[in-house]
Amino acid sequence: MKSYTSLQARFLEELDLIKNTTELSTLRAKYIGKSGSVTSALKTLTELPPNERGAAGKAINEDKNFIAATLKEKEDVLKRIEISNKIASNKIDLTLPGYYKKAGGRHPVSIVMKEIVDIFASMGFAIEEGPEVETDYYNFEALNMPKNHPARDMQDTFYVDTGGLTQNASAVDSDVLLRTHTSAVQIRVMKRSAPPLRFIAPGKVYRRDSDITHTPLFHQVEGLMVDTDISFANLKAVLEGFLHLVFGATLPVRFRPSFFPFTEPSTEGDIGCFFCKQTGCRICKGTGWIEILGAGMVNPKVFQMVGYDPELYCGFAFGMGIERITMLKYGIDDIRLFYEGDLRFLQQF
Numbered sequence: 001m002k003s004y005t006s007l008q009a010r011f012l013e014e015l016d017l018i019k020n021t022t023e024l025s026t027l028r029a030k031y032i033g034k035s036g037s038v039t040s041a042l043k044t045l046t047e048l049p050p051n052e053r054g055a056a057g058k059a060i061n062e063d064k065n066f067i068a069a070t071l072k073e074k075e076d077v078l079k080r081i082e083i084s085n086k087i088a089s090n091k092i093d094l095t096l097p098g099y100y101k102k103a104g105g106r107h108p109v110s111i112v113m114k115e116i117v118d119i120f121a122s123m124g125f126a127i128e129e130g131p132e133v134e135t136d137y138y139n140f141e142a143l144n145m146p147k148n149h150p151a152r153d154m155q156d157t158f159y160v161d162t163g164g165l166t167q168n169a170s171a172v173d174s175d176v177l178l179r180t181h182t183s184a185v186q187i188r189v190m191k192r193s194a195p196p197l198r199f200i201a202p203g204k205v206y207r208r209d210s211d212i213t214h215t216p217l218f219h220q221v222e223g224l225m226v227d228t229d230i231s232f233a234n235l236k237a238v239l240e241g242f243l244h245l246v247f248g249a250t251l252p253v254r255f256r257p258s259f260f261p262f263t264e265p266s267t268e269g270d271i272g273c274f275f276c277k278q279t280g281c282r283i284c285k286g287t288g289w290i291e292i293l294g295a296g297m298v299n300p301k302v303f304q305m306v307g308y309d310p311e312l313y314c315g316f317a318f319g320m321g322i323e324r325i326t327m328l329k330y331g332i333d334d335i336r337l338f339y340e341g342d343l344r345f346l347q348q349f
Ligand code: PHE
Pocket: 180, 181, 182, 183, 222, 223, 260, 263, 294, 295, 296, 317, 318, 319, 320
């Protein structure tokens, strides 16, 4: 073996060409790995003449230490570069547009319901609620419709089969039902609070009915105002004012005599048909008028039922169907469209 000459210069030339940590590992193996040039030189030291061994051993060890230290320095530099490159390439560009998530919209019945609630709230009416699963007492009895009263035939009722919960085996005999109108809330509120009262009760009601103008579930807004000096003129002013806010100030409104067991006198409110400008069309059935709500002065018998003194208190009540008002407002001719969930219909609102 020839005497050892330092490999540092050659190593440094090669190191200059290294661009990443992978190449660096290869270079490390080439010089100071198990079979690297420096390592092999150390192994063959014994082949040198004894007088050269000391100096050569020292030179080899110096090379080994120098190369190892230089590699370490270079490795640190390369690693830092590699990490910052990785961060730079993963950078989030905050100026990119985000993923567009389509928002849902309000259902037309909800839109009109909110509008109606807002109007009555602006007139000082509070908002009340009652249960959709009601008892015969609140839905009929306390509203002056005793069992076998002919007025109960006006509403085909869903009775709830309470099964083992009551002695009644048959659903038809059940005292539990899905409320057929929001008028049940009148009784609940009057029973728990003293007059004066001024509130509306929006909510779902249920009837066994299904065709182009009826669905088994629909929405009503009930209203009740009770005090010592409420007259039919107040009823007309509130309801006419309300209808003008919903349908426009020039809309003709009229009140027709009608009958409800819980109001006396009773009336139905009509609005002039704006589809035909009152000349008569299919929608108003040729009459020029469209029925829009039921109302009346609270029947003294109802006050008696809730423990209000009918000699002292009087008031008016009203009820209206929201789907019907929504259909008129938007010119929708089939109520079932509201509940089919067809997006082509719903997206128009
Ligand atoms: N509850 C009646 C109905 O559903 C409407 C109504 C409410 C009438 C209040 C008069 C007073 O048809």
